[in-house]
Amino acid sequence: NAGVTQTPKFQVLKTGQSMTLQCAQDMNHEYMSWYRQDPGMGLRLIHYSVGAGITDQGEVPNGYNVSRSTTEDFPLRLLSAAPSQTSVYFCASSYDSSGRHEQFFGPGTRLTVL
Amino acid sequence: LAKTTQPISMDSYEGQEVNITCSHNNIATNDYITWYQQFPSQGPRFIIQGYKTKVTNEVASLFIPADRKSSTLSLPRVSLSDTAVYYCLVGGYKAAGNKLTFGGGTRVLVKP
Numbered sequence: 698n699a700g701v702t703q704t705p706k707f708q709v710l711k712t713g714q715s716m717t718l719q720c721a722q723d724m725n726h727e728y729m730s731w732y733r734q735d736p737g738m739g740l741r742l743i744h745y746s747v748g749a750g751i752t753d754q755g756e757v758p759n760g761y762n763v764s765r766s767t768t769e770d771f772p773l774r775l776l777s778a779a780p781s782q783t784s785v786y787f788c789a790s791s792y793d794s795s796g797r798h799e800q801f802f803g804p805g806t807r808l809t810v811l
Numbered sequence: 812l813a814k815t816t817q818p819i820s821m822d823s824y825e826g827q828e829v830n831i832t833c834s835h836n837n838i839a840t841n842d843y844i845t846w847y848q849q850f851p852s853q854g855p856r857f858i859i860q861g862y863k864t865k866v867t868n869e870v871a872s873l874f875i876p877a878d879r880k881s882s883t884l885s886l887p888r889v890s891l892s893d894t895a896v897y898y899c900l901v902g903g904y905k906a907a908g909n910k911l912t913f914g915g916g917t918r919v920l921v922k923p
Binding site for chain 2: 701728732738739740745755756785787789795796797799800801802803805
């Protein structure tokens with residue numbers, strides 16, 4: 698099992714550009730989520746999904762879109778990048794959303810918006 | 812969803828026991844308490860989980876009092892490699908919005 702994979706590892710964007718951060722898991726997990734982590738801060742939930750075709754907003758959803766067309770993939774789209782979106786982005790997956798099961802995290806994508 | 816409160820940072824020395832307490836006053840009946848560890852430039856990783864009383868595994872113990880309004884993560888005989896940020900996460904089945912959100916975490920620095 699590869700676990701949770703994220704691409705790219707690093708990305709630099711200019712203000713106004715759009716891009717998609719990729720996340721995939723091979724554990725057949727129902728629950729997937731995206732977090733952002735600013736320097737020296739904790740993780741903040743952006744969007745999450747409890748299954749294919751079902752997504753919802755987290756704490757800081759503005760400026761981001763997600764979709765879940767398959768169980769395995771959960772891409773995060775930045776619509777029009779802003780310097781405030783400079784952060785490290787982590788994707789995570791879990792068997793379900795109950796909180797009773799371990800969340801597995803990807804290695805992160807470090808994004809800089811100039 | 813239960814909100815958690817943890818100390819921002821703690822310092823310790825090699826070989827000592829480190830105890831981190833997390834407050835979660837509005838924990839729901841179905842909520843479990845989970846602790847994660849995060850090293851710099853890495854994603855968090857699971858340490859331990861519990862519902863009530865005491866849970867122990869090969870790396871830590873988790874103490875949960877009867878009212879479950881707090882929990883304490885205990886790291887026995889820490890080493891320099893235990894320097895990390897530790898997060899307490901509280902969530903339950905079909906909790907409000909099915910969200911699993913993290914608090915600010917506790918930054919633990921182990922000194923030689």
